[in-house]
Amino acid sequence: DTAVSQTPKYLVTQMGNDKSIKCEQNLGHDTMYWYKQDSKKFLKIMFSYNNKELIINETVPNRFSPKSPDKAHLNLHINSLELGDSAVYFCASSLRWGQQNEKLFFGSGTQLSVL
Amino acid sequence: GQQVMQIPQYQHVQEGEDFTTYCNSSTTLSNIQWYKQRPGGHPVFLIQLVKSGEVKKQKRLTFQFGEAKKNSSLHITATQTTDVGTYFCAGPGWDTGNQFYFGTGTSLTVIP
Numbered sequence: 001d002t003a004v005s006q007t008p009k010y011l012v013t014q015m016g017n018d019k020s021i022k023c024e025q026n027l028g029h030d031t032m033y034w035y036k037q038d039s040k041k042f043l044k045i046m047f048s049y050n051n052k053e054l055i056i057n058e059t060v061p062n063r064f065s066p067k068s069p070d071k072a073h074l075n076l077h078i079n080s081l082e083l084g085d086s087a088v089y090f091c092a093s094s095l096r097w098g099q100q101n102e103k104l105f106f107g108s109g110t111q112l113s114v115l
Numbered sequence: 116g117q118q119v120m121q122i123p124q125y126q127h128v129q130e131g132e133d134f135t136t137y138c139n140s141s142t143t144l145s146n147i148q149w150y151k152q153r154p155g156g157h158p159v160f161l162i163q164l165v166k167s168g169e170v171k172k173q174k175r176l177t178f179q180f181g182e183a184k185k186n187s188s189l190h191i192t193a194t195q196t197t198d199v200g201t202y203f204c205a206g207p208g209w210d211t212g213n214q215f216y217f218g219t220g221t222s223l224t225v226i227p
Contacts, residue, residue, distance in 0.1 A: 033214075041201050043158070043217040056214055090157060101146055101165065104205075104215060106157040 003027050006091050006107035013081055014115055020077045021110045023091030031055075031097045032074040033104070034066060037088040049074055050097035081114045088112070119206050121218040129226050134194050136221035138187040138204035145207060147180055147187045148215065153200040158217075194225045 004025045013019055025032065034046040048056040052068035063079045074091060088109045094102035118141040128134050138147065146165040150158040162171055164180035164187060171178045175198075177190045187204055204218040 035217075041152075041220045041222065043203065043220070045214055045216065048214050101163060103148060103160040103163065104150075104158070106159070108157050 004091055004093055004105050004107040006089075006110050008110060009108065010111050010113075012113045012115065015081055015083060017081050018077065018079045019081060019112070020075055021089055021091075021112075023074045023076070023107055025072055025091075025093040025105070025107075027093060027095075027105060028072075029093040029095050029105070030071055031094045031102070032068065032071070033092045033094075034074065034076050035090040035092060035106075037090060037109070039087070043090070047074075047076075048097075055097060078112075081112075083114050086112055086114045119204060119216055119218040121202075121204060121221050123221055124219065125222050125224070127224045127226060128194050130196060131193050134191045134198070134223055136189050136202050136204075136223075138189075138218050140185045140206050143184050145184075147184075148205045149178060149187075149189055150203045150205060150217075151200050152203065152220075156200075158203060191223075194223070196225050196227055199223060199225050 006023045030051050032049045035043050036046055037043050045058050046060045047066045049068045051071050065077045068074045088111050090109045091107040092104045094104050121138050148163045149161040151161055152158045162178050167184050168182045169180045175192045179188045201220045201222045203220045205215040207215055
């Protein structure tokens with residue numbers, strides 16, 4: 001019973017391709033996020049969604065398009081993949097937006113390699 | 116977004132030695148959280164500190180929040196090989212609800 005699940009775990013693709021990563025949480029949380037972790041392990045917030053509405057886009061290129069069909073799902077579609085997109089992408093969720101004592105629950109990550 | 120820096124970036128210790136990582140924010144934080152990421156794994160929540168000067172302990176781990184609420188530390192006493200991983204602090208953005216900004220992380224290696 002994984003709380004936050006992401007698929008696929010690994011994604012290897014050629015430059016210029018389009019790919020998607022899926023995320024689902026079964027915790028009943030309102031808020032979901034996408035984080036990018038680079039090779040130096042720096043974790044950078046990309047998007048925040050609350051009740052399937054986009055709250056914050058942290059200056060991410062518009063090749064990245066998140067979609068939330070319902071509050072339990074947050075998918076990430078990436079167009080025209082570039083070498084610099086290679087990273088580990090983590091989905092996360094928290095109970096509610098606007099509560100600064102919420103903790104994050106992370107998925108197991110998707111390692112994206114762009115060749 | 117705000118900046119949250121951690122030092123050191125890497126630390127190698129002999130098993131049984133102590134370890135400390137420091138977290139510094141460019142702005143005052145309402146609270147700070149700590150996460151641990153094992154090699155190949157995902158970040159897992161450890162603890163949250165809210166009050167100025169707060170100290171919390173979890174077995175061999177001691178967490179401290181600075182008086183000015185701009186810095187924090189994590190101290191591990193007598194490290195074990197199970198402590199290996201990257202430790203992150205994270206603080207919320209004041210104007211962005213509970214969107215957490217993560218520190219740069221400290222990767223701990225424990226040599227048996």
